[in-house]
Amino acid sequence: MxxxxxxxxxxxKKARKTYLIMVQNIQMTGSVPKMSRIxxxxxxxxxxxxxxxxxxxxxxxxxxxxxxxxxxxxxxxxxxxxxxxxxxxxxxxxxxxxxxxxxxxxxxxxxxxxxxxxxxxxxxxxxxxxxxxxxxxxxxxxxxxxxxxxxxxxxxxxxxxxxxxxxxxxxxxxxxxxxxxxxxxxxxxxxxxxxxxxxxMDDHLQAMNIEERWPAIEPIERLEDVPLDESQPERTTKINTLADLTVRQELTIFLKENWDVFAWSHEDMPRIDPSVMVHRLNVSPSFPPVRQKKIIFA
The missing domain is CATH 2.40.70.10 (Acid Proteases)
Structure with a gap:
Protein backbone atom coordinates (compact mmCIF):
# COMPACT_ATOMS: atom_id res chain seq x y z
CA MET A 1 0.00 0.00 0.00
CA LYS A 13 -2.35 20.20 3.82
CA LYS A 14 -4.80 22.95 2.80
CA ALA A 15 -5.48 21.31 -0.57
CA ARG A 16 -6.17 17.95 1.05
CA LYS A 17 -8.55 19.54 3.55
CA THR A 18 -10.45 21.36 0.79
CA TYR A 19 -10.73 18.14 -1.19
CA LEU A 20 -12.10 16.33 1.88
CA ILE A 21 -14.79 19.00 2.34
CA MET A 22 -15.84 18.66 -1.31
CA VAL A 23 -16.17 14.88 -0.96
CA GLN A 24 -18.21 15.24 2.24
CA ASN A 25 -20.58 17.73 0.58
CA ILE A 26 -21.23 15.38 -2.33
CA GLN A 27 -21.85 12.47 0.05
CA MET A 28 -24.33 14.49 2.10
CA THR A 29 -26.23 16.24 -0.71
CA GLY A 30 -26.03 13.51 -3.34
CA SER A 31 -25.31 16.06 -6.08
CA VAL A 32 -22.38 15.55 -8.39
CA PRO A 33 -20.82 17.90 -10.93
CA LYS A 34 -22.22 17.59 -14.43
CA MET A 35 -20.03 15.57 -16.77
CA SER A 36 -20.32 14.91 -20.46
CA ARG A 37 -22.11 11.64 -21.13
CA ILE A 38 -20.00 9.04 -22.88
CA MET A 201 16.31 -9.00 -2.52
CA ASP A 202 19.05 -7.31 -0.55
CA ASP A 203 19.58 -3.58 -0.13
CA HIS A 204 21.81 -3.31 -3.18
CA LEU A 205 19.56 -5.02 -5.74
CA GLN A 206 18.47 -2.75 -8.58
CA ALA A 207 15.31 -2.95 -10.66
CA MET A 208 15.43 -5.62 -13.32
CA ASN A 209 16.34 -4.57 -16.84
CA ILE A 210 13.76 -3.50 -19.39
CA GLU A 211 15.91 -5.29 -21.93
CA GLU A 212 19.20 -7.12 -21.67
CA ARG A 213 22.24 -5.25 -22.98
CA TRP A 214 25.70 -6.69 -23.63
CA PRO A 215 28.32 -4.78 -21.68
CA ALA A 216 30.92 -2.90 -23.66
CA ILE A 217 34.21 -4.83 -23.77
CA GLU A 218 37.23 -2.65 -23.11
CA PRO A 219 40.36 -3.27 -25.23
CA ILE A 220 43.17 -5.04 -23.45
CA GLU A 221 45.89 -3.37 -25.51
CA ARG A 222 46.52 0.08 -26.90
CA LEU A 223 46.27 0.48 -30.68
CA GLU A 224 48.33 2.74 -32.90
CA ASP A 225 47.02 4.58 -35.98
CA VAL A 226 48.93 3.91 -39.20
CA PRO A 227 48.35 6.33 -42.14
CA LEU A 228 48.11 4.39 -45.41
CA ASP A 229 48.03 7.34 -47.81
CA GLU A 230 50.18 10.37 -47.07
CA SER A 231 48.01 12.58 -49.33
CA GLN A 232 44.88 11.62 -47.37
CA PRO A 233 45.84 11.43 -43.69
CA GLU A 234 42.31 10.46 -42.59
CA ARG A 235 42.75 7.07 -44.27
CA THR A 236 44.30 5.05 -41.48
CA THR A 237 44.20 1.61 -39.95
CA LYS A 238 45.27 0.33 -36.54
CA ILE A 239 47.94 -2.07 -35.34
CA ASN A 240 48.72 -3.17 -31.81
CA THR A 241 51.65 -1.78 -29.86
CA LEU A 242 52.56 -4.99 -28.04
CA ALA A 243 54.43 -6.42 -31.03
CA ASP A 244 58.16 -6.03 -31.50
CA LEU A 245 59.30 -2.78 -33.15
CA THR A 246 60.74 -4.61 -36.17
CA VAL A 247 57.51 -6.53 -36.68
CA ARG A 248 55.49 -3.32 -36.46
CA GLN A 249 57.70 -1.64 -39.06
CA GLU A 250 57.40 -4.56 -41.48
CA LEU A 251 53.62 -4.66 -40.93
CA THR A 252 53.33 -0.93 -41.60
CA ILE A 253 55.25 -1.23 -44.89
CA PHE A 254 53.08 -4.17 -45.96
CA LEU A 255 49.83 -2.30 -45.23
CA LYS A 256 50.95 0.79 -47.14
CA GLU A 257 51.88 -1.32 -50.18
CA ASN A 258 48.39 -2.87 -50.19
CA TRP A 259 46.35 0.19 -49.32
CA ASP A 260 44.06 -0.42 -52.34
CA VAL A 261 42.28 -3.30 -50.58
CA PHE A 262 40.89 -0.90 -47.95
CA ALA A 263 37.63 0.99 -48.39
CA TRP A 264 36.42 4.06 -46.50
CA SER A 265 33.24 4.77 -48.50
CA HIS A 266 30.96 3.22 -51.12
CA GLU A 267 32.88 5.03 -53.84
CA ASP A 268 35.96 3.01 -52.89
CA MET A 269 34.20 -0.25 -53.83
CA PRO A 270 33.39 -0.03 -57.59
CA ARG A 271 32.63 -2.90 -59.96
CA ILE A 272 31.24 -5.23 -57.30
CA ASP A 273 28.99 -7.94 -58.70
CA PRO A 274 25.36 -7.16 -57.59
CA SER A 275 24.87 -10.82 -56.73
CA VAL A 276 27.29 -10.33 -53.83
CA MET A 277 25.25 -7.68 -52.00
CA VAL A 278 21.70 -6.92 -53.13
CA HIS A 279 18.64 -6.47 -50.94
CA ARG A 280 15.30 -7.52 -52.39
CA LEU A 281 11.82 -7.64 -50.90
CA ASN A 282 10.21 -10.96 -51.75
CA VAL A 283 6.68 -9.60 -52.19
CA SER A 284 4.11 -9.93 -54.91
CA PRO A 285 3.99 -6.84 -57.17
CA SER A 286 0.17 -7.13 -57.22
CA PHE A 287 -0.03 -6.02 -53.59
CA PRO A 288 0.62 -2.35 -52.80
CA PRO A 289 3.02 -1.65 -49.93
CA VAL A 290 1.46 -0.84 -46.53
CA ARG A 291 3.29 0.70 -43.61
CA GLN A 292 2.47 -1.34 -40.52
CA LYS A 293 2.53 -0.33 -36.88
CA LYS A 294 6.03 -0.35 -35.40
CA ILE A 295 6.64 -3.36 -33.18
CA ILE A 296 9.32 -3.15 -30.48
CA PHE A 297 10.78 -6.40 -29.20
CA ALA A 298 12.25 -6.85 -25.75
Whole structure:
Protein backbone atom coordinates (compact mmCIF):
# COMPACT_ATOMS: atom_id res chain seq x y z
CA MET A 1 0.00 0.00 0.00
CA UNK A 2 1.45 3.34 -1.11
CA UNK A 3 -0.15 6.69 -0.28
CA UNK A 4 0.87 10.24 -1.05
CA UNK A 5 2.43 11.68 -4.16
CA UNK A 6 0.79 14.07 -6.62
CA UNK A 7 -2.78 12.92 -5.99
CA UNK A 8 -6.01 14.63 -6.99
CA UNK A 9 -6.31 16.07 -3.51
CA UNK A 10 -2.97 17.86 -3.87
CA UNK A 11 0.24 17.69 -1.87
CA UNK A 12 -0.37 20.54 0.59
CA LYS A 13 -2.35 20.20 3.82
CA LYS A 14 -4.80 22.95 2.80
CA ALA A 15 -5.48 21.31 -0.57
CA ARG A 16 -6.17 17.95 1.05
CA LYS A 17 -8.55 19.54 3.55
CA THR A 18 -10.45 21.36 0.79
CA TYR A 19 -10.73 18.14 -1.19
CA LEU A 20 -12.10 16.33 1.88
CA ILE A 21 -14.79 19.00 2.34
CA MET A 22 -15.84 18.66 -1.31
CA VAL A 23 -16.17 14.88 -0.96
CA GLN A 24 -18.21 15.24 2.24
CA ASN A 25 -20.58 17.73 0.58
CA ILE A 26 -21.23 15.38 -2.33
CA GLN A 27 -21.85 12.47 0.05
CA MET A 28 -24.33 14.49 2.10
CA THR A 29 -26.23 16.24 -0.71
CA GLY A 30 -26.03 13.51 -3.34
CA SER A 31 -25.31 16.06 -6.08
CA VAL A 32 -22.38 15.55 -8.39
CA PRO A 33 -20.82 17.90 -10.93
CA LYS A 34 -22.22 17.59 -14.43
CA MET A 35 -20.03 15.57 -16.77
CA SER A 36 -20.32 14.91 -20.46
CA ARG A 37 -22.11 11.64 -21.13
CA ILE A 38 -20.00 9.04 -22.88
CA UNK A 39 -21.53 5.88 -24.33
CA UNK A 40 -18.94 3.40 -23.16
CA UNK A 41 -19.39 -0.34 -23.79
CA UNK A 42 -20.13 -2.54 -20.81
CA UNK A 43 -17.12 -4.35 -19.36
CA UNK A 44 -17.31 -7.84 -17.92
CA UNK A 45 -15.22 -10.95 -17.32
CA UNK A 46 -15.90 -14.59 -18.06
CA UNK A 47 -14.25 -17.91 -17.35
CA UNK A 48 -12.70 -17.79 -20.81
CA UNK A 49 -10.61 -14.83 -19.62
CA UNK A 50 -9.09 -17.06 -16.94
CA UNK A 51 -7.81 -19.65 -19.40
CA UNK A 52 -4.09 -20.42 -19.57
CA UNK A 53 -3.69 -19.45 -15.93
CA UNK A 54 -2.49 -21.65 -13.11
CA UNK A 55 -5.27 -21.96 -10.54
CA UNK A 56 -5.49 -21.42 -7.66
CA UNK A 57 -3.09 -18.49 -7.50
CA UNK A 58 -2.32 -15.43 -5.40
CA UNK A 59 -0.14 -13.71 -8.01
CA UNK A 60 0.07 -9.97 -8.43
CA UNK A 61 -1.18 -8.35 -11.64
CA UNK A 62 2.03 -7.80 -13.63
CA UNK A 63 1.74 -6.54 -17.22
CA UNK A 64 3.77 -5.12 -20.10
CA UNK A 65 3.09 -1.62 -21.39
CA UNK A 66 4.54 0.55 -24.13
CA UNK A 67 6.24 3.58 -22.58
CA UNK A 68 7.38 5.95 -25.29
CA UNK A 69 9.63 3.93 -27.61
CA UNK A 70 10.18 1.10 -25.11
CA UNK A 71 8.31 -2.06 -24.21
CA UNK A 72 8.40 -1.96 -20.42
CA UNK A 73 8.01 -5.34 -18.73
CA UNK A 74 7.41 -6.12 -15.05
CA UNK A 75 4.90 -3.35 -14.46
CA UNK A 76 2.93 -3.95 -11.25
CA UNK A 77 -0.73 -2.86 -11.32
CA UNK A 78 -1.52 -1.83 -7.74
CA UNK A 79 -5.07 -0.79 -6.89
CA UNK A 80 -3.86 0.32 -3.46
CA UNK A 81 -1.29 2.82 -4.72
CA UNK A 82 -2.24 6.49 -4.91
CA UNK A 83 0.72 7.23 -7.21
CA UNK A 84 2.26 5.99 -10.43
CA UNK A 85 5.89 5.11 -9.77
CA UNK A 86 8.85 4.65 -12.10
CA UNK A 87 11.98 3.22 -10.50
CA UNK A 88 15.19 5.08 -11.23
CA UNK A 89 17.11 2.15 -12.83
CA UNK A 90 14.32 1.85 -15.41
CA UNK A 91 14.40 5.63 -15.86
CA UNK A 92 18.12 5.39 -16.64
CA UNK A 93 17.72 2.50 -19.07
CA UNK A 94 15.14 4.49 -21.04
CA UNK A 95 17.84 7.17 -21.52
CA UNK A 96 15.57 9.99 -20.41
CA UNK A 97 17.36 13.27 -19.78
CA UNK A 98 17.55 14.18 -16.10
CA UNK A 99 16.36 17.68 -17.07
CA UNK A 100 12.90 16.26 -17.82
CA UNK A 101 12.36 15.58 -14.13
CA UNK A 102 10.00 18.12 -12.57
CA UNK A 103 10.82 18.68 -8.87
CA UNK A 104 8.18 17.72 -6.33
CA UNK A 105 7.98 17.91 -2.55
CA UNK A 106 5.22 15.29 -2.18
CA UNK A 107 6.54 12.30 -0.19
CA UNK A 108 5.38 8.72 -0.57
CA UNK A 109 4.35 6.80 2.53
CA UNK A 110 4.84 3.06 2.28
CA UNK A 111 3.52 0.21 4.41
CA UNK A 112 4.82 0.74 7.93
CA UNK A 113 4.96 4.53 7.66
CA UNK A 114 8.31 4.80 5.85
CA UNK A 115 8.62 8.04 3.88
CA UNK A 116 10.28 8.11 0.46
CA UNK A 117 10.97 11.36 -1.36
CA UNK A 118 10.86 11.06 -5.18
CA UNK A 119 13.58 12.47 -7.40
CA UNK A 120 10.93 14.22 -9.48
CA UNK A 121 8.05 13.72 -11.87
CA UNK A 122 8.37 12.66 -15.51
CA UNK A 123 5.49 12.43 -17.98
CA UNK A 124 5.50 9.55 -20.47
CA UNK A 125 3.10 8.53 -23.21
CA UNK A 126 1.75 5.10 -22.25
CA UNK A 127 0.02 2.83 -24.78
CA UNK A 128 -1.91 -0.27 -23.74
CA UNK A 129 -3.96 -2.80 -25.66
CA UNK A 130 -3.76 -4.22 -29.15
CA UNK A 131 -4.69 -2.21 -32.22
CA UNK A 132 -7.38 -1.04 -32.75
CA UNK A 133 -8.61 -1.60 -29.16
CA UNK A 134 -5.85 0.46 -27.61
CA UNK A 135 -5.46 3.81 -25.90
CA UNK A 136 -2.55 6.20 -25.40
CA UNK A 137 -2.47 8.54 -22.42
CA UNK A 138 0.16 10.74 -20.79
CA UNK A 139 1.02 9.43 -17.33
CA UNK A 140 2.94 11.41 -14.70
CA UNK A 141 5.32 9.02 -12.94
CA UNK A 142 7.06 9.73 -9.67
CA UNK A 143 10.69 8.63 -10.14
CA UNK A 144 11.90 6.82 -7.02
CA UNK A 145 15.47 5.71 -6.36
CA UNK A 146 15.09 2.51 -4.34
CA UNK A 147 15.33 -1.24 -4.92
CA UNK A 148 12.45 -3.15 -6.47
CA UNK A 149 11.84 -6.21 -8.62
CA UNK A 150 9.48 -4.10 -10.73
CA UNK A 151 10.26 -1.41 -13.27
CA UNK A 152 7.14 0.62 -12.54
CA UNK A 153 3.90 0.66 -10.55
CA UNK A 154 0.56 1.70 -12.04
CA UNK A 155 -1.76 3.04 -9.35
CA UNK A 156 -5.40 4.08 -9.29
CA UNK A 157 -4.73 7.59 -10.76
CA UNK A 158 -3.87 6.00 -14.11
CA UNK A 159 -6.45 3.22 -13.76
CA UNK A 160 -9.09 5.93 -13.31
CA UNK A 161 -7.66 7.84 -16.27
CA UNK A 162 -7.99 4.71 -18.41
CA UNK A 163 -11.45 4.01 -16.93
CA UNK A 164 -10.09 0.53 -16.46
CA UNK A 165 -11.54 -2.43 -14.60
CA UNK A 166 -9.11 -4.92 -13.05
CA UNK A 167 -9.72 -8.52 -12.03
CA UNK A 168 -7.23 -10.20 -9.73
CA UNK A 169 -8.84 -13.59 -10.40
CA UNK A 170 -8.48 -13.26 -14.18
CA UNK A 171 -5.23 -11.25 -13.86
CA UNK A 172 -6.49 -8.89 -16.53
CA UNK A 173 -7.35 -5.27 -17.15
CA UNK A 174 -10.19 -4.22 -19.43
CA UNK A 175 -10.89 -0.70 -20.59
CA UNK A 176 -13.18 1.12 -22.99
CA UNK A 177 -11.94 2.40 -26.37
CA UNK A 178 -13.56 3.95 -29.41
CA UNK A 179 -13.47 0.51 -31.04
CA UNK A 180 -14.80 -1.62 -28.21
CA UNK A 181 -13.31 -3.10 -25.05
CA UNK A 182 -9.54 -3.35 -24.94
CA UNK A 183 -7.60 -5.88 -22.90
CA UNK A 184 -4.26 -5.86 -21.12
CA UNK A 185 -3.31 -9.39 -20.20
CA UNK A 186 -1.09 -10.61 -17.42
CA UNK A 187 2.33 -12.18 -17.28
CA UNK A 188 1.95 -14.82 -14.60
CA UNK A 189 5.53 -16.06 -14.98
CA UNK A 190 6.89 -12.54 -14.49
CA UNK A 191 4.67 -12.11 -11.43
CA UNK A 192 6.17 -15.25 -9.86
CA UNK A 193 9.71 -14.17 -10.74
CA UNK A 194 9.16 -10.74 -9.20
CA UNK A 195 7.76 -12.29 -6.02
CA UNK A 196 10.81 -14.52 -5.63
CA UNK A 197 13.12 -11.60 -6.38
CA UNK A 198 11.44 -9.40 -3.79
CA UNK A 199 11.80 -12.11 -1.16
CA UNK A 200 15.48 -12.64 -1.91
CA MET A 201 16.31 -9.00 -2.52
CA ASP A 202 19.05 -7.31 -0.55
CA ASP A 203 19.58 -3.58 -0.13
CA HIS A 204 21.81 -3.31 -3.18
CA LEU A 205 19.56 -5.02 -5.74
CA GLN A 206 18.47 -2.75 -8.58
CA ALA A 207 15.31 -2.95 -10.66
CA MET A 208 15.43 -5.62 -13.32
CA ASN A 209 16.34 -4.57 -16.84
CA ILE A 210 13.76 -3.50 -19.39
CA GLU A 211 15.91 -5.29 -21.93
CA GLU A 212 19.20 -7.12 -21.67
CA ARG A 213 22.24 -5.25 -22.98
CA TRP A 214 25.70 -6.69 -23.63
CA PRO A 215 28.32 -4.78 -21.68
CA ALA A 216 30.92 -2.90 -23.66
CA ILE A 217 34.21 -4.83 -23.77
CA GLU A 218 37.23 -2.65 -23.11
CA PRO A 219 40.36 -3.27 -25.23
CA ILE A 220 43.17 -5.04 -23.45
CA GLU A 221 45.89 -3.37 -25.51
CA ARG A 222 46.52 0.08 -26.90
CA LEU A 223 46.27 0.48 -30.68
CA GLU A 224 48.33 2.74 -32.90
CA ASP A 225 47.02 4.58 -35.98
CA VAL A 226 48.93 3.91 -39.20
CA PRO A 227 48.35 6.33 -42.14
CA LEU A 228 48.11 4.39 -45.41
CA ASP A 229 48.03 7.34 -47.81
CA GLU A 230 50.18 10.37 -47.07
CA SER A 231 48.01 12.58 -49.33
CA GLN A 232 44.88 11.62 -47.37
CA PRO A 233 45.84 11.43 -43.69
CA GLU A 234 42.31 10.46 -42.59
CA ARG A 235 42.75 7.07 -44.27
CA THR A 236 44.30 5.05 -41.48
CA THR A 237 44.20 1.61 -39.95
CA LYS A 238 45.27 0.33 -36.54
CA ILE A 239 47.94 -2.07 -35.34
CA ASN A 240 48.72 -3.17 -31.81
CA THR A 241 51.65 -1.78 -29.86
CA LEU A 242 52.56 -4.99 -28.04
CA ALA A 243 54.43 -6.42 -31.03
CA ASP A 244 58.16 -6.03 -31.50
CA LEU A 245 59.30 -2.78 -33.15
CA THR A 246 60.74 -4.61 -36.17
CA VAL A 247 57.51 -6.53 -36.68
CA ARG A 248 55.49 -3.32 -36.46
CA GLN A 249 57.70 -1.64 -39.06
CA GLU A 250 57.40 -4.56 -41.48
CA LEU A 251 53.62 -4.66 -40.93
CA THR A 252 53.33 -0.93 -41.60
CA ILE A 253 55.25 -1.23 -44.89
CA PHE A 254 53.08 -4.17 -45.96
CA LEU A 255 49.83 -2.30 -45.23
CA LYS A 256 50.95 0.79 -47.14
CA GLU A 257 51.88 -1.32 -50.18
CA ASN A 258 48.39 -2.87 -50.19
CA TRP A 259 46.35 0.19 -49.32
CA ASP A 260 44.06 -0.42 -52.34
CA VAL A 261 42.28 -3.30 -50.58
CA PHE A 262 40.89 -0.90 -47.95
CA ALA A 263 37.63 0.99 -48.39
CA TRP A 264 36.42 4.06 -46.50
CA SER A 265 33.24 4.77 -48.50
CA HIS A 266 30.96 3.22 -51.12
CA GLU A 267 32.88 5.03 -53.84
CA ASP A 268 35.96 3.01 -52.89
CA MET A 269 34.20 -0.25 -53.83
CA PRO A 270 33.39 -0.03 -57.59
CA ARG A 271 32.63 -2.90 -59.96
CA ILE A 272 31.24 -5.23 -57.30
CA ASP A 273 28.99 -7.94 -58.70
CA PRO A 274 25.36 -7.16 -57.59
CA SER A 275 24.87 -10.82 -56.73
CA VAL A 276 27.29 -10.33 -53.83
CA MET A 277 25.25 -7.68 -52.00
CA VAL A 278 21.70 -6.92 -53.13
CA HIS A 279 18.64 -6.47 -50.94
CA ARG A 280 15.30 -7.52 -52.39
CA LEU A 281 11.82 -7.64 -50.90
CA ASN A 282 10.21 -10.96 -51.75
CA VAL A 283 6.68 -9.60 -52.19
CA SER A 284 4.11 -9.93 -54.91
CA PRO A 285 3.99 -6.84 -57.17
CA SER A 286 0.17 -7.13 -57.22
CA PHE A 287 -0.03 -6.02 -53.59
CA PRO A 288 0.62 -2.35 -52.80
CA PRO A 289 3.02 -1.65 -49.93
CA VAL A 290 1.46 -0.84 -46.53
CA ARG A 291 3.29 0.70 -43.61
CA GLN A 292 2.47 -1.34 -40.52
CA LYS A 293 2.53 -0.33 -36.88
CA LYS A 294 6.03 -0.35 -35.40
CA ILE A 295 6.64 -3.36 -33.18
CA ILE A 296 9.32 -3.15 -30.48
CA PHE A 297 10.78 -6.40 -29.20
CA ALA A 298 12.25 -6.85 -25.75
Missing amino acids: IVGGTTTAGSS NNPSIGFSEEDAQRLHHPHDNALVVTIQAGDYNMHRVFVDNDSSADILYYPAFQQMRIERERLVPTNAPLIRFGGTRVFPLGVVTLAITIGDYPQQITRNVAFLVVDCSSAYNAIIGHPTLNLWKAVTSTYHLMIKFATDYGVGELRRDQVAACDCYVAMIE
